[in-house]
Amino acid sequence: MKHIHCPACGHAFKYEASRPDKPFVKPTIQDVALYCQERGNGIDAEFFWNSYESKGWMIGKTLMKSWKAAVHTWEKRSQTNGHAASAIEKYLKG
DSSP states (O other), rough: OOEETTTOOOOEEEEOOOOOOOOOOOOOOHHHHHHHHHHOOOHHHHHHHHHHHHHHTTTEEEEOOOHHHHHHHHHHHHHHHSHHHHHHHHHHHH
């Protein structure tokens, strides 16, 4: 933890330098299946994995940072649409 002093008033502020993000590690289908099973979300892990594998694990033009966060997004979409399959189909249609 570092302290930075305000040049105007001299007050010291605590500052923690941000660490560089961890590099993305692609999950296995088994990783996704286990995570979805733990969450009880009904998402087809193989379909999820294949969808992102076909896109190089990219979200738009950016490399994915967290596949678990992507699972959460699919869960939210499935809640909105009523079931996981329709959320996945809608996602793939773009």
